[in-house]
Amino acid sequence: GAVVSQHPSRVICKSGTSVKIECRSLDFQATTMFWYRQFPKQSLMLMATSNEGSKATYEQGVEKDKFLINHASLTLSTLTVTSAHPEDSSFYICSGWDQQKETQYFGPGTRLLVL
Amino acid sequence: RKEVEQDPGPFNVPEGATVAFNCTYSNSASQSFFWYRQDCRKEPKLLMSVYSSGNEDGRFTAQLNRASQYISLLIRDSKLSDSATYLCVVNMGTRADGLTFGKGTHLIIQP
Numbered sequence: 001g002a003v004v005s006q007h008p009s010r011v012i013c014k015s016g017t018s019v020k021i022e023c024r025s026l027d028f029q030a031t032t033m034f035w036y037r038q039f040p041k042q043s044l045m046l047m048a049t050s051n052e053g054s055k056a057t058y059e060q061g062v063e064k065d066k067f068l069i070n071h072a073s074l075t076l077s078t079l080t081v082t083s084a085h086p087e088d089s090s091f092y093i094c095s096g097w098d099q100q101k102e103t104q105y106f107g108p109g110t111r112l113l114v115l
Numbered sequence: 116r117k118e119v120e121q122d123p124g125p126f127n128v129p130e131g132a133t134v135a136f137n138c139t140y141s142n143s144a145s146q147s148f149f150w151y152r153q154d155c156r157k158e159p160k161l162l163m164s165v166y167s168s169g170n171e172d173g174r175f176t177a178q179l180n181r182a183s184q185y186i187s188l189l190i191r192d193s194k195l196s197d198s199a200t201y202l203c204v205v206n207m208g209t210r211a212d213g214l215t216f217g218k219g220t221h222l223i224i225q226p
Contacts, residue, residue, distance in 0.1 A: 034213045043119075043202070044159065046213035059213075093158050097211050104214065106158045 002028045004096045006107035013084055014115055020080045021110045023094030029074035030096030034104065035067075038091040050077045084114040118142060119217035121203050127223045132193050136220045138203030139185045147206035148179055150188045152199045153219060159202055162188075190222075198224045 003026040013019050023033055031052050036044040048069055050056045056069035068080040077096075081088055093109040121138045128134045140148075148165035163170065165177040165186050176189040186203055203217040 032211055036213075036216075041218075043218040044214075044216040046215070049213050091156075095214075099211070102211075103161070106160070109158045111156075 002026075002096070002098050002101070002103070002105045004030075004094065004105045004107040006092075006094055006110050008110060009108060010111045010113075012113045012115065015085055016083055018080055018082045019084055019112060020078055021092055021094075021112075023077045023079070023096070023107050025075045025096040025098075025105070028096065028098045028100070028105075030077075031074060031099060032097040033071060033077040034095045034097070035069065035077075035079050036093045036095070038093065038109075044093060047079075081112065084112070086114045088112065089114045118207075118215050119203055119205050121217040121220050123218055123220060125221040125223050127225055128193055129225050130193060130195055133189065133191045134193055134222065135187060135189045136201055136203075136222075137185055137187050138217055138220075139183075140203075140205045140215075141184070142205070142207045143181075143184060145184075145205045145207045146209060148186050149204040149206075149214070150175075150177055150186075151202040151204050151216075153202055154199050159204075159216075162201070193222075193224050195224050195226060198222055 007022045033050045035047045038044045048056045048058045050071040058064045071077040095104045095106045150162040151159040152162045153159040165179045169178040174191045178187045200219040202219045
């Protein structure tokens with residue numbers, strides 16, 4: 001299957017700082033990328049849909065000014081958690097939509113811990 | 116009502132046994148259905164898509180009942196390596212839209 005990478009895999013930061021997470025599709029072009037979040041013992045929840053060259057679409061209850069998404073190229077989307085707080089600690093997973101294979105491929109996830 | 120519901124388990128099953136999971140979804144307009152597998156602290160990985168006609172992949176069989184809005188997964192001759200959380204996943208829009216995940220069913224295969 002296609003490969004999606006995320007960086008960093010794990011990050012610990014202080015409350016109030018901003019954290020940027022990168023999501024890259026390594027062997028296909030992803031016109032659409034998705035950002036999900038998973039809290040312990042909970043299901044993955046879609047946060048936002050990111051389309052290359054346009055503004056992201058956020059799910060209800062997700063603050064667009066807090067979770068900044070940039071999808072500047074067909075292989076890279078970034079999620080910036082601004083002014084992170086302990087309740088933002090979670091497992092953030094991105095996925096890329098491969099139009100040719102009509103399949104969504106997931107990255108390995110980024111574990112964020114805000115102290 | 117939750118959009119995708121699953122029994123969280125855990126299901127403790129002896130090696131070699133057959134185990135079945137069900138899942139229900141609330142949106143009758145849902146278009147695509149999948150089973151994903153998620154290992155502890157890892158990302159979900161696609162196990163198989165689910166089609167109305169039912170489909171099989173080795174020891175795994177998936178079925179979809181649109182009228183009752185439920186999806187099933189059957190695992191035959193279970194292996195220790197099948198221990199994981201199985202996620203029922205529904206695409207409520209087109210295949211290019213984001214996915215809706217159930218909370219998952221935790222399966223433990225015992226030797």
